[in-house]
Amino acid sequence: MFQNFETSADPSAGPGRLSRLRDHLRGEGLAGFMVPRADVHQGEYVAARDERLQWLTGFTGSAGFAIVLPDVAGVFIDGRYRVQVKHQVDLTAFTPVPWPETKPGPWIADHLAEGVVGFDPWLHTGDEVTRLEEALKGTKVTLRAVENAVDAIWPDQPAAPVGAAFPHPVTLAGESSEAKRVRLAEGLRKAGQEAAVITLPDSLCWLLNLRGADVPRNPILHGFAILRADGSVDVFTAPAKLGPAARAALDAGVRLHPVEAFETTLQSLSGKVRVDRATAPLAVSRLIEGAGGTVVWGDDPCRLPKATKNAAEVAGMREAHLRDGAAMVEFLCWLDDAAPKGGLTEIDVVTALEAYRRATNVLHDISFDTICGTGPNGAIMHYRVTHETNRTVGRGELLLVDSGAQYADGTTDITRTIAVGDPGEEARACYTRVLQGLIAISRVRWPRGIAGRDLDALARFNLWVAGQDFDHGTGHGVGAFLSVHEGPQRLSRVSEVPLEPGMILSNEPGYYREGAFGIRLENLIVVQEAPPLGDKRDQLCFETLTFAPFDRRLILADRLSPDERDWLNAYHAEVQAKLSARLGDAAADWLKAVCAPL
Structure with a gap:
């Protein structure tokens, strides 16, 4: 598909949407809400359904976030976007904030005397939330995991993508999926871990030697996986994405499940389970620990092997x-x-x-x-x-x-x-x-x-x-x-x-x-x-x-x-x-x- 040159967001819509979001927050007893430019996989490139920051503010950059409080709505952007943001958001409603020079925790404390700031635990990592909580210690501001407030006011939010997955041949991958899993599983066993949770789509695609079509321009498949210490893997994604060719490319050590089964499977895990605190949504570790499981923080086992081609x-x-x-x-x-x-x-x-x-x-x-x-x-x-x-x-x-x-x-x-x-x-x-x-x-x-x-x-x-x-x-x-x-x-x-x-x-x-x-x-x-x-x-x-x-x-x-x-x-x-x-x-x-x- 050729590049689309249509305007992707309308800054004039921002003030009205911001007003509706604040009305919704008041009804939920919240003083604020955080809107990241992220999806449940913490990807830089997201599907249309997950363009919450763009929908709310008009900002189309690939990194940044907004924090909406009663009297100010900050759009946090790094050096790449400081010119762009001024052209894309309504500056009477949204305030550009230089980031990472300005940290979100102190900024919240400076602009909110007391109250509860909500966040979607599927859109923030454990690292992010921990840093915020540390920064807000000693203030009267607290954080609370809630249902996504932007989704609640977005009437025509697109559906989740169901792009078709397809095999990536071993001649190009250089190693079979089974061999990759055996290699990584050995690392889990040496660390005394029973399983590792994989939430990054490119890690999932690399591990399975699959590619997908869930995000524009990047051939990735949205889904989750749990790699077991025996080298098998449970994969959670929409069944419609996996046609006959993709399924035929998977060996017997790959078990397929609908994405809806991911949460209950997390709650059933026993032993030490590796979770990447820097990339996995906070909800993952909370579900495991809430059911009595043991979370061990560690790197996504695919990231370094994937990076070293x-x-x-x-x-x-x-x-x-x-x-x-x-x-x-x-x-x-x-x-x-x-x-x-x-x-x-x-x-x-x-x-x-x-x-x-x-x-x-x-x-x-x-x-x-x-x-x-x-x-x-x-x-x-x-x-x-x-x-x-x-x-x-x-x-x-x-x-x-x-x-x-x-x-x-x-x-x-x-x-x-x-x-x-x-x-x-x-x-x-x-x-x-x-x-x-x-x-x-x-x-x-x-x-x-x-x-x-x-x-x-x-x-x-x-x-x-x-x-x-x-x-x-x-x-x-x-x-x-x-x-x-x-x-x-x-x-x-x-x-x-x-x-x-x-x-x-x-x-x-x-x-x-x-x-x-x-x-x-x-x-x-x-x-x-x-x-x-x-x-x-x-x-x-x-x-x-x-x-x-x-x-x-x-x-x-x-x-x-x-x-x-x-x-x-x-x-x-x-x-x-x-x-x-x-x-x-x-x-x-x-x-x-x-x-x-x-």
């Missing part, structure tokens, strides 16, 4: 990126000819790029709604063009295009910023600093055990010395034909997860000047063993997966160090060598020209 998954990702890189080059060649002629709009650009990917004849879907912003729209980090915001690409502007694809053998995510005409020396200087950050991450070697937070500053150094920065992490994890945003690996100053071979991440520094332009450059990279060097220490490094040229018109070559210039020239030579045979004649000639050494 095996050889087959990495090979699939390499091939997907070559295919996608060729489509990107065809697109960039077209854009380089079409944009200077004038009249091209953001929607035109998005539509053309998706068409080039569909021309591969193996595109499953795009991996997220394409971010395409020209001029000031590029400064809105997660901007999504609509018919109302659609802007013509003007000469002298920068055009930021962040896009990706889902193929059966891999997931892609690439950003390029392109000059249309002459954007000026300042824009080129900023672009060059961003490029230097990407090169620094691409070249780095590090001792085993280092986490993403230890590398994040490398991408920012040249921006910092110029008094600049960007308000998002340098990189997120990426799944293999799964979610384009995958945990727990990240390149971020808050990430403490050690990087391990097989982990795939984005490398995407940027710079954004509100009202003027945005710059972001992004390649995907995979962690690998570093070849011996110097003292032959045990080190890791990155292999670049993404191949597409950078806009040499925006590069101030005299600002690059010799090592940076060598890396860029070698990268462009590799782009040309890997992609030329996959291109039409016009795109191949264009690529040769733009990949010439600096």
